[in-house]
Amino acid sequence: MARAEVVVIGAEVLTGKVTDANGPFLCAELRALGAELRRLTVVPDELEAIAETVRAASARVDFVITTGGVGPTLDDLTFEAVAAAFGVGRRRDARLVDVLRAFFGDAVVEAHLRMADLPEGAELLFSDGLRFPVVKVRNVYVMPGSPGILRKKWIALRERFREAPFVLRRVFVTLEEGLLAPTLEAVRDAEPDVTLGSYPVFDDPAYAVQVTLEAKDAAAVERATRRLLERLDPRTVVRVA
């Protein structure tokens, strides 16, 4: 199972100017593709904070997705930071310069061309329908911050991440969480490979807790669900989904 991290680069998120849409989108997408997202970090547009976070993430997991900081202005530091994270320099990529020149035409300025100053060893992932390639540096996929553009690029990229899906079962109960706790522990001990979650709600008269049971092994999830249901008073079970 591939393990991933997401690094959202954007002071606008940390300062509350914008609610991040890319993080939630990537959380749902990665899950649907069967990848395990281990961590999501939001950092400001600062060279050192980005570099340190990318370096640590890259070492911890199979692949990292960054969003933001790839434009032509002074708060766009992602490529410089990724280069610093890996201790490499940057060089102007001739193919990307061609793409930028073709896009901006006569209006092209030096600030645009600086967007082609990529970390050494960067790969360009071209795809039909994408105006600009995705830049990959080692196991780091550098994506833009603009949600509409990120989605387009992600769609071009996503199939390379697909693997066996997670199987999820959800059991809604009226039992209060404290009373449910020993039952969940017994199920966890019997099926340690199934991840259990317990989500109380305090404003829904229909149920008190949603229990989630999840793994890639469908048979294990079914066994765990059966064990859970056997241990519960049926009158406390509202719904199994």
Next chain:
Amino acid sequence: MARAEVVVIGAEVLTGKVTDANGPFLCAELRALGAELRRLTVVPDELEAIAETVRAASARVDFVITTGGVGPTLDDLTFEAVAAAFGVGRRRDARLVDVLRAFFGDAVVEAHLRMADLPEGAELLFSDGLRFPVVKVRNVYVMPGSPGILRKKWIALRERFREAPFVLRRVFVTLEEGLLAPTLEAVRDAEPDVTLGSYPVFDDPAYAVQVTLEAKDAAAVERATRRLLERLDPRTVVRVA
């Protein structure tokens, strides 16, 4: 200026089951109070991941806010992880046991009382109108994950974080980001204490980029805004807010 980090503890966010509401809420609140949020990290319900993240965050900034993982079930590991982060043990807090017994009455079970197993050195912050106190361990405020309860607790707590506010000016321009880049660099060089942000939009015919100018020093923000406007062709400026 107080520097803060937020640690969101919750596999449900990383697995895309739930879109985190607490992070965006705290981002906006901390900004409004004048605190500088340096980083927001979402980690799974795992002892080691939480402990490592809390330890690093606590060392980097003035205060840390965690959300989630404080209930009575097996995915509630925050207190255990905060204790591990600081290399201290846990002991059952008698005052919190009293609060829990008063709340649950005859229905109280051992799983409830385990919620009172706090890291050594924990402080309880009681407040009028709060059923349960906020638990503080060193510079870490441990908050619940349920958004409604978090908001209530936050409101009881927030005035302790208030300091001089940030001053924000926003300039909307029709100029494309690459053409704007040298102007922003000149303003940054002249007013290095003002944080500049540049946010392009690609689907709004009214403007191309929102420039933000921000600092606690209102006079510096006004100077920087004036410098920016002096350097721009007035026909490219849509609005100053």
